[in-house]
Amino acid sequence: MTGHQPLQPRALVMSRRGLLGGMGALALGVALSPRISLAQATGQAPADTPNPLEAILELRPDGTVFLQMPYVEGGQATSTAMAQLVGEELDLDPAMFTVECAPPLPAYVVPGTRRTTGGSSSVRRSYMPMRKLGATARAMLIQAAAARLAVPGAELATEPGRVIHPSSGRSLGYGELARAAAELPVPATPELRSPEQFRWIGKPVARIDGRDKSTGRTRYSIDVSMEGMLLASVKHAPRLGMQVRRLLNEDAVRAMRGVHSVHALAGCVAVVADRWWRANRAVEALQVEWSEAAEPGRFVMRADFSTAKAREEMRTADGPRYNAEDIGDAEGVLAAADKVVEAVYDVPFVSHAQIEPPSATASWNDAEGTLEIWLPNQAPDRFIKMISDASGIDPSKITLHSPTLGGFFGRHFVYPHSSPFPQAVALTRAVGRPVKLIWSREQEFLRDAPRPLGMARMRASIGADGMPTALKIEAVCDSLVASMGAAREAADPTAVEGLAERVYQFKNRKVDHIAYRYPVVVGALRSVGHSLNDFFMESFVDEMADAGGIDPLEWRRRMVSDSARHLALLDHVVEMSGGWRRGPYTAGDGTKRARGIAMASPFGSETATIAEVSIRDGEVQVHDIWTVIDPGRIVNPTSVRMQMQGGTALGLSLLLSEGLEFEHGKAVARNYDGYPMMAPYRMPRVHVGIIESGAEMGGVGEIGVPGGMSAAANAVARLSGERPRSLPLSKTRFAAGA
Amino acid sequence: MKLIVNGEQHELDIEQDAPLLWVIREELGLTGTKYGCGLAQCGACTVLVDGMAVRSCVTPVSSVDGASITTIEAVEQDEVGARVVEAWVRHQVPQCGYCQSGQVMAATALFKQNMNPDETDVQVAMTNYCRCGTYNAISEAIASIKEA
Numbered sequence: 001m002t003g004h005q006p007l008q009p010r011a012l013v014m015s016r017r018g019l020l021g022g023m024g025a026l027a028l029g030v031a032l033s034p035r036i037s038l039a040q041a042t043g044q045a046p047a048d049t050p051n052p053l054e055a056i057l058e059l060r061p062d063g064t065v066f067l068q069m070p071y072v073e074g075g076q077a078t079s080t081a082m083a084q085l086v087g088e089e090l091d092l093d094p095a096m097f098t099v100e101c102a103p104p105l106p107a108y109v110v111p112g113t114r115r116t117t118g119g120s121s122s123v124r125r126s127y128m129p130m131r132k133l134g135a136t137a138r139a140m141l142i143q144a145a146a147a148r149l150a151v152p153g154a155e156l157a158t159e160p161g162r163v164i165h166p167s168s169g170r171s172l173g174y175g176e177l178a179r180a181a182a183e184l185p186v187p188a189t190p191e192l193r194s195p196e197q198f199r200w201i202g203k204p205v206a207r208i209d210g211r212d213k214s215t216g217r218t219r220y221s222i223d224v225s226m227e228g229m230l231l232a233s234v235k236h237a238p239r240l241g242m243q244v245r246r247l248l249n250e251d252a253v254r255a256m257r258g259v260h261s262v263h264a265l266a267g268c269v270a271v272v273a274d275r276w277w278r279a280n281r282a283v284e285a286l287q288v289e290w291s292e293a294a295e296p297g298r299f300v301m302r303a304d305f306s307t308a309k310a311r312e313e314m315r316t317a318d319g320p321r322y323n324a325e326d327i328g329d330a331e332g333v334l335a336a337a338d339k340v341v342e343a344v345y346d347v348p349f350v351s352h353a354q355i356e357p358p359s360a361t362a363s364w365n366d367a368e369g370t371l372e373i374w375l376p377n378q379a380p381d382r383f384i385k386m387i388s389d390a391s392g393i394d395p396s397k398i399t400l401h402s403p404t405l406g407g408f409f410g411r412h413f414v415y416p417h418s419s420p421f422p423q424a425v426a427l428t429r430a431v432g433r434p435v436k437l438i439w440s441r442e443q444e445f446l447r448d449a450p451r452p453l454g455m456a457r458m459r460a461s462i463g464a465d466g467m468p469t470a471l472k473i474e475a476v477c478d479s480l481v482a483s484m485g486a487a488r489e490a491a492d493p494t495a496v497e498g499l500a501e502r503v504y505q506f507k508n509r510k511v512d513h514i515a516y517r518y519p520v521v522v523g524a525l526r527s528v529g530h531s532l533n534d535f536f537m538e539s540f541v542d543e544m545a546d547a548g549g550i551d552p553l554e555w556r557r558r559m560v561s562d563s564a565r566h567l568a569l570l571d572h573v574v575e576m577s578g579g580w581r582r583g584p585y586t587a588g589d590g591t592k593r594a595r596g597i598a599m600a601s602p603f604g605s606e607t608a609t610i611a612e613v614s615i616r617d618g619e620v621q622v623h624d625i626w627t628v629i630d631p632g633r634i635v636n637p638t639s640v641r642m643q644m645q646g647g648t649a650l651g652l653s654l655l656l657s658e659g660l661e662f663e664h665g666k667a668v669a670r671n672y673d674g675y676p677m678m679a680p681y682r683m684p685r686v687h688v689g690i691i692e693s694g695a696e697m698g699g700v701g702e703i704g705v706p707g708g709m710s711a712a713a714n715a716v717a718r719l720s721g722e723r724p725r726s727l728p729l730s731k732t733r734f735a736a737g738a
Numbered sequence: 739m740k741l742i743v744n745g746e747q748h749e750l751d752i753e754q755d756a757p758l759l760w761v762i763r764e765e766l767g768l769t770g771t772k773y774g775c776g777l778a779q780c781g782a783c784t785v786l787v788d789g790m791a792v793r794s795c796v797t798p799v800s801s802v803d804g805a806s807i808t809t810i811e812a813v814e815q816d817e818v819g820a821r822v823v824e825a826w827v828r829h830q831v832p833q834c835g836y837c838q839s840g841q842v843m844a845a846t847a848l849f850k851q852n853m854n855p856d857e858t859d860v861q862v863a864m865t866n867y868c869r870c871g872t873y874n875a876i877s878e879a880i881a882s883i884k885e886a
């Protein structure tokens with residue numbers, strides 16, 4: 001072996017910053033400065049207001065900034081948005097920022113934010129707090145410059161990266177002032193820029209990580225390396241709850257080249273080796289006899305569980321029942337109605353399938369009783385607690401790093417049995433060296449927490465005017481929030497989001513969640529309940545409209561007639577798509593096509609979407625999608641467009657081809673070959689419109705998922721005459737056109 | 739055996755069937771090339787072998803003995819590769835970025851063969867998964883290289 005240098009990934013260097021003398025940067029101490037007493041004496045900011053220059057913002061002599069934000073970057077461009085928000089008020093070009101997830105320590109808390117990345121909430125939650133942070137730092141830099149230049153602060157101004165004294169022409173770089181500024185009291189109410197003055201907020205600022213990510217320089221968890229590190233791979237029990245009874249060929253495996261040791265852990269076996277591929281090959285070769293779980297339990301997968309059987313049972317399941325919405329008298333009106341439409345829809349479990357497999361690099365220091373760990377995660381505070389609970393190590397002795405995620409889509413929340421950290425911690429303790437554990441794709445398919453299998457049983461009555469008089473929905477699925485720590489025997493809002501409290505003005509409506517329990521630990525997938533419920537709802541809207549003989553655009557216009565915001569969305573998307581035509585019609589290339597429309601209201605944003613499809617050899621082709629989002633107000637139009645396109649792609653993949661089936665308690669798919677995501681060539685052109693209505697800020701990252709898939713499903717129904725009620729569509733060969 | 743990676747020759751004592759991906763990542767310490775599936779499904783591990791796109795996770799290292807291998811770390815030293823990277827940056831292609839080393843390598847191989855690929859050429863060459871769904875941006879970047 002030659003040419004192998006021990007790696008010094010950036011994440012590692014960062015954690016050693018203090019020791020390495022700041023790597024040429026200004027290493028600002030985290031000890032509390034005298035600001036607290038000063039602040040109290042001078043009526044400055046309250047004592048718990050953080051000093052942004054102590055920990056969160058590091059202003060470097062070369063004019064760049066290292067910002068430690070409360071969130072994890074995983075593709076959603078949150079780091080760029082944070083650089084825009086802070087940079088706008090600090091007066092520094094966002095391109096000068098390096099942004100990483102802050103350690104879960106009090107010094108890094110930004111009041112008003114929370115350190116969980118999810119719910120499409122990062123940017124909207126941070127809009128004011130991060131601006132205030134930047135403004136606070138700027139005010140402190142000006143004050144430090146005033147002292148240095150011996151002039152009143154009022155005579156000073158800033159230009160990007162510098163404090164200037166216009167009358168004398170003197171100026172000081174932020175980096176030169178950082179140390180002195182950090183010692184100053186934190187001002188309570190720094191002045192914010194008015195939106196008309198914005199140079200970066202609301203502008204198509206380039207992603208700050210675009211070049212690194214185009215050249216392979218970004219370091220993910222899987223790329224972490226430590227001196228003396230060993231590599232590990234595991235083989236999970238085929239069903240959750242099973243345990244290792246005995247190993248049949250341990251000696252032979254131990255003798256394989258590079259193998260360091262073989263370990264039986266909770267619910268899995270592990271091989272530690274000098275290289276990951278050797279560890280993985282060895283663990284694959286390991287023959288294991290598994291024992292059944294001692295007794296049934298919440299996290300025991302039954303040998304007789306199958307998705308086919310679950311679906312059958314879900315058709316008639318009727319409790320426990322949790323009512324989510326009950327307005328008017330839906331049951332009564334339905335019972336008395338002359339004309340009723342009903343339909344049952346279902347969608348499968350789906351995997352997150354983020355391309356970076358989970359990994360954990362753990363280093364246990366026995367002498368000091370400390371643990372350092374790199375782990376893909378969306379919630380550092382909760383993970384540090386989980387790691388502590390599982391290992392018995394005090395949180396103060398754990399250093400948790402949360403690197404950039406190679407995609408997440410909800411994968412790295414706190415779900416039982418779905419994170420590799422317990423195994424990595426056990427292994428580093430056992431071998432006394434740092435261990436990087438990577439889950440092979442096969443092992444990831446076994447322990448991912450898939451999006452719930454779901455069903456909706458829908459009934460509506462149609463009045464003489466063709467419009468609905470009552471709607472009743474029963475959403476059948478397990479509780480997702482229970483996987484994330486909430487009580488299982490309780491209502492789960494994610495089971496009905498997209499069904500209950502819709503903008504449509506039904507006078508009589510009732511929405512129930514019927515909890516059907518399956519032995520699968522489920523997880524949140526990008527757009528969560530909306531990824532299934534909006535498809536159910538928007539499909540059934542078209543069924544109601546068709547039953548009443550009303551055009552589906554006209555139906556939606558009437559049902560949102562009280563809301564100017566939603567009418568504007570519909571107008572905008574119709575205009576973008578060149579006018580509403582449902583079809584079928586013959587396109588320029590001779591194919592028969594049709595269009596569908598859908599609305600959705602995920603995470604505080606509003607959308608309207610139109611899709612155009614054709615059918616070739618029984619397979620659905622989606623050609624164009626026009627989608628309009630109104631998130632109230634935006635920080636970066638390019639990021640919004642990209643997130644809408646990406647979310648649409650995921651939604652279409654769910655519509656067209658994805659599904660995780662179980663037989664005999666085991667997921668059938670073990671890698672991407674058995675789990676077909678939408679092939680790249682099937683991606684339609686996604687045209688994104690943005691409306692900034694000024695309404696309260698909504699989310700962006702997850703918003704694209706439901707609209708395109710639902711609109712495309714409606715287009716397929718129109719074109720083929722067959723209503724898709726069970727996903728994915730690849731199960732069905734569709735007729736070429738009416 | 740001899741491995742030529744990014745113009746540098748390496749003498750390796752390693753199993754014949756070691757996957758090229760892991761030799762690149764673990765023996766040479768070049769982590770820009772990514773592991774996604776190990777089964778030639780996702781394309782995250784794409785590298786160039788004598789200018790052709792290859793899924794390195796299923797490529798035994800012995801099969802590329804003496805061949806010239808290019809990874810993402812050196813792609814900009816290639817004239818075509820540099821243009822692809824510039825297009826990727828300009829069109830803001832990456833989201834999480836994890837698949838993008840492979841995407842850039844696949845696009846570089848495409849354009850090294852044919853600077854004016856038609857739609858079918860692009861479809862055949864650009865088959866790597868992107869779970870973030872950056873396919874529209876990839877198409878725009880590719881179109882811009884064609885026009886350039």
Ligand code: FES
Pocket residue numbers: 772773774775776777778779780781782783784793794795796
């Ligand atoms: S890792 Fe090689 S194709 Fe997925």
Ligand code: FES
Pocket residue numbers: 075355406407832833834835836837838867868869870871872
């Ligand atoms: S950019 Fe995230 S997987 Fe492609």
